[in-house]
Amino acid sequence: MKLPALRTITTEAKLLLIGIPVLLWTMLPIYHLFLFAISPKESAFAGNFWPDHPTLHNFVVVFRQQHYFLSHFWLQLWNSLVIAVATGALTLLIATGAAFAISRVKVKGGRLVMNLALFTYFIPAAFLAVPMYRTMGLYGLLNTDWALIIAMVTIASPYAIWVLKQASDKLPYELDEAAVVDGASTLQLFRLVYIPLMMPSLVAVGTYALLLAWNEYLYAFLLLSKDTSITLPVALGNFLSADDSPWELLMTTGLIYSLPPAAIYYTFKRYMVSGLTAGAVKS
Amino acid sequence: MTTITVKGADIITAPAKEPMSAQQVWGLILIAPYLLVFFAFVLYPVGYGLWIARHPVSYVKLFDDPIFARSVLNTLAFLIIGINLKMVLALMLSGFFAQQRAWIRWLSVIFILPWAVPSIPTILSIRFMFNPEWGIVNHLIFSLTADDGPNWLNEPTLALSLAVLTHIWKSLPFWTLILLAGRLAISTDLYESASVDGATNWQKFRYITWPSMQTLYLTCTILSMIWTLGDFNSVYLLTGGGPADLTHVLATLGIRYLRLDEVDMSMAAIVCALPLVLPLVFFMMKRLSK
Numbered sequence: 268m269k270l271p272a273l274r275t276i277t278t279e280a281k282l283l284l285i286g287i288p289v290l291l292w293t294m295l296p297i298y299h300l301f302l303f304a305i306s307p308k309e310s311a312f313a314g315n316f317w318p319d320h321p322t323l324h325n326f327v328v329v330f331r332q333q334h335y336f337l338s339h340f341w342l343q344l345w346n347s348l349v350i351a352v353a354t355g356a357l358t359l360l361i362a363t364g365a366a367f368a369i370s371r372v373k374v375k376g377g378r379l380v381m382n383l384a385l386f387t388y389f390i391p392a393a394f395l396a397v398p399m400y401r402t403m404g405l406y407g408l409l410n411t412d413w414a415l416i417i418a419m420v421t422i423a424s425p426y427a428i429w430v431l432k433q434a435s436d437k438l439p440y441e442l443d444e445a446a447v448v449d450g451a452s453t454l455q456l457f458r459l460v461y462i463p464l465m466m467p468s469l470v471a472v473g474t475y476a477l478l479l480a481w482n483e484y485l486y487a488f489l490l491l492s493k494d495t496s497i498t499l500p501v502a503l504g505n506f507l508s509a510d511d512s513p514w515e516l517l518m519t520t521g522l523i524y525s526l527p528p529a530a531i532y533y534t535f536k537r538y539m540v541s542g543l544t545a546g547a548v549k550s
Numbered sequence: 551m552t553t554i555t556v557k558g559a560d561i562i563t564a565p566a567k568e569p570m571s572a573q574q575v576w577g578l579i580l581i582a583p584y585l586l587v588f589f590a591f592v593l594y595p596v597g598y599g600l601w602i603a604r605h606p607v608s609y610v611k612l613f614d615d616p617i618f619a620r621s622v623l624n625t626l627a628f629l630i631i632g633i634n635l636k637m638v639l640a641l642m643l644s645g646f647f648a649q650q651r652a653w654i655r656w657l658s659v660i661f662i663l664p665w666a667v668p669s670i671p672t673i674l675s676i677r678f679m680f681n682p683e684w685g686i687v688n689h690l691i692f693s694l695t696a697d698d699g700p701n702w703l704n705e706p707t708l709a710l711s712l713a714v715l716t717h718i719w720k721s722l723p724f725w726t727l728i729l730l731a732g733r734l735a736i737s738t739d740l741y742e743s744a745s746v747d748g749a750t751n752w753q754k755f756r757y758i759t760w761p762s763m764q765t766l767y768l769t770c771t772i773l774s775m776i777w778t779l780g781d782f783n784s785v786y787l788l789t790g791g792g793p794a795d796l797t798h799v800l801a802t803l804g805i806r807y808l809r810l811d812e813v814d815m816s817m818a819a820i821v822c823a824l825p826l827v828l829p830l831v832f833f834m835m836k837r838l839s840k
Contacts, residue, residue, distance in 0.1 A: 285646050286657055293661050296719065299686060300675040314689025361587060364580035374577030380585065385838060387592050389831040391780020393801035394823065397808050397816045398599030399591065405598075406590075421591040424584060429838075453576035482668040485782045485805075500670045504787065507674075514678055521671025532666035533659075 300525075303518035311515050325519040334516055336506055339494050346491075347481055347498040347524070350412055354419040355477035359469060362424045366431035367457055371443060381432060388425035393485060395422075400489045414490040415498070419483060423476035430475075434468040435461070471538040478528050499524045603817035612818045617806070621798040621819075624710055625826075628799055629775055632714040636722055637771050641763075643722070644729035645755075665723040673787040676716050677703070706796035709789045713797060717784040721777075725770055732766040733759065769837055776830050779823070 303311045304325055306318040327333075332340045365384075369377035399418055400409075408414040442464070446456050462469070484500045491497045497505075503524070506517040612618050647658050664672065679685050680702035688699035703709045740758045749757070782801045785791065791798040791806055798806060800823045807816035 282646070282649060282651070282654070285643075286654065289643065289646070289661060290657060292719070293663060293723075296672045296675045296679065297663055297667065299679055300671055303675070303678070312684040314684065314686045316686070361583045365584040368577040368581035372573050372577030372580070374574060374581055377577070377581065380581060380588075382835065382839070383588060384584070385835055386831065387588070389776055389834050390827065391776060391801065393780040393782040393804070394820045394827070395592070395595065396782075397804045397813065397820070398595035398602075400808070401602075401813065402591065402595040402598060417587070417591060421587055424587060428584065453573045457576075457580070482670075484670050484787070489805075489808075500668065503670050503674065507787075507790075518671070518675060518678075521674060525667040525671050528668055529663070529666045532662075 300518050300522055303515050304522045306515060308513070308515045311518075325515050326523075328516060329519050329523065334513060336502070336509075336513065337516060337520065339502070340499075340520065342495055343497060343499045343502045344524075346412065346496065347500075350415050350419070350487075350498060351477045351481040353412070353416045354423060354480035355473045357416065357420045358423045358427050358476035359473045361420065362427035362431055362472060363462070363465070363469065364457075365424070365428045366435055367461055369428070370432045370435040371438075371456075371461060372453065381428070384425035384428050387421075388429065392422050396485055396489055399486070403490055408490075410491055410493055410496055412496070415483075415487055416480070418486045418490060419476070419480040422486075423479050427472040427476060430472055431465065431468055434465060438464055467538055470535065474531060474535050474538065478531065481528055599817045599820065602814050603821045605814060608814040608818040609822070611812075612815050612822065615815070617795045617798060618803065618819060618822075620796055621800055621803045622822075624797060625779065625799045625801075625823075627710065628714055628717070628781075629778060632717055633771060633774050633778055635714075636718045637725060637767065637774065639718070640722055640725035640729050640770075641767065643726045644733050645759075647726065647730050648733050662723045662727065664720050669720055669783045670787060672720070673716055673783055676712070676719070677788050680712060703789055704793045706793060709793065710785075710797045713785045713788050716788055717778065717781055720784065721774070725774060728770055729763065729766065732763050736762050769834075772830050772833050772837075776827065776834065779827060779830075 302316070302318070305321045305323065306315070307320065307322055307324065310318040310320070329337055329340055332338050365380065368374040369381050399421075403409050403414045403418070408417070438461075442460055443456060446460050451459065482500070483498075484504065487498045488501045488504055491501060494502075499520070503517060503521055506512045506514075647654060647661075679687050682688055682699065682701045682704070685702075687702070691697065691699035700708060702712060736759065741754055744754050744758060780801050781799075782805070785797060785799050786802045786805070789797045791802050795806065800819060803819045804816040807813070807819060
């Protein structure tokens with residue numbers, strides 16, 4: 268009776284021996300971010316693991332835009348939001364139509380379009396950044412919201428189309444046939460049968476595109492440069508240009524900026540994990 | 551009269567030849583927006599980029615730039631060391647998270663945080679942790695050893711290693727989850743009968759887990775390589791390519807040349823990366839179109 272108990276204890280101990288380092292490794296940079304946000308500058312720079320006097324003062328400074336680097340905080344937050352929402356909506360619009368055309372209508376050349384989209388998806392976005400930047404300049408879109416929205420839609424839609432196509436291939440064709448027998452036009456089939464059935468995947472894809480745009484740094488920093496037009500991540504990057512950056516304010520802003528995507532991720536986790544990752548590497 | 555009948559015949563035969571023509575038209579209308587995006591914002595920029603990079607002299611200049619050779623080496627180190635380390639860790643951790651315990655389920659919720667939050671704030675947080683004067687790491691080293699810690703981000707090897715670790719920190723949860731899904735798909739009957747036969751844990755892994763996961767593992771490794779090649783943030787926001795441009799990778803090199811106003815070299819650097827990228831891309835496309 269004693270032996271199995273001892274064995275359970277050693278197994279648990281071994282698991283804890285992995286679990287504790289995993290927890291520390293995961294949380295350290297995030298805790299450090301949080302620590303700076305609630306610490307006065309001197310305390311944060313002194314390397315304390317907990318401030319003597321935790322404070323929300325940094326948040327007040329950020330919300331009231333009381334620092335040179337933060338003079339457009341609310342506007343930049345708004346820019347991030349507009350660009351993320353617009354990217355999510357436009358990606359959904361474009362990808363749903365394309366996935367329906369490829370998977371249900373079986374439009375001629377659909378397979379080729381799917382392969383082109385997949386190819387685009389696999390080319391690292393950082394490699395496309397410089398030509399995209401020049402092209403946006405030629406189109407006269409630089410420094411407008413549209414430049415970043417279109418760039419993000421371009422990057423998000425190939426994967427969106429692929430995920431939606433995988434999901435729509437699984438819908439039974441009898442549904443389409445029944446609707447056509449009842450006299451539904453292609454557009455009605457799309458609106459009244461296809462869209463409602465695809466809802467879970469549409470939520471996943473919309474969220475994916477929205478988070479992609481909200482989190483984007485490289486394209487945002489290339490395509491936007493005016494203080495009033497940049498998004499929050501570019502503003503965070505700009506903090507680095509000063510020698511005596513107010514790091515406690517940078518971390519506070521970064522924490523505020525991280526909260527919405529984390530909340531969205533955990534809310535839609537079910538959809539995200541099943542909708543996005545299932546097909547991605549299952550082979 | 552004859553013309554009218556010919557027209558009439560056309561109207562009748564046209565749908566007979568293509569019975570779904572109205573549907574096809576709608577299909578084309580629905581796919582057109584993506585095609586527009588593709589031609590205007592993928593094909594045109596790529597063609598334009600290749601056009602900029604057409605002069606052989608750009609490549610001569612590029613190969614003469616020591617930073618380019620250094621970036622290629624850094625990228626290879628990033629890929630070979632970073633990704634293998636990450637995938638082996640992910641494989642081992644997927645075994646850990648497969649254990650049925652309430653606290654491990656909670657830990658897995660926390661574990662996904664680096665993937666769920668945007669990379670910029672956390673990378674900047676890591677950057678300050680390793681600040682030589684005020685960073686928490688060197689404060690800790692000083693209080694333990696009474697010696698000054700290293701100047702982390704000012705030594706090329708250390709700085710690049712930290713960039714690799716930052717990349718691993720960010721993407722390890724994602725790959726662990728994918729491999730965990732693969733592990734949980736294996737029938738538990740196999741493990742039970744192996745236990746009855748007295749198999750050790752290592753034998754279970756070697757003869758049950760690994761054979762059913764090796765294809766998934768390979769696919770994940772290739773996909774991770776492609777994504778890592780495009781990982782701009784981990785290097786750029788942590789080291790900025792410094793010190794002395796010694797920690798650039800191919801993803802940040804293009805931006806460096808753009809800043810120096812040498813767009814032709816920026817494009818040439820990307821063209822030089824294609825022999826590395828394209829085989830991986832074709833491998834993935836074959837996998838996915840199966």
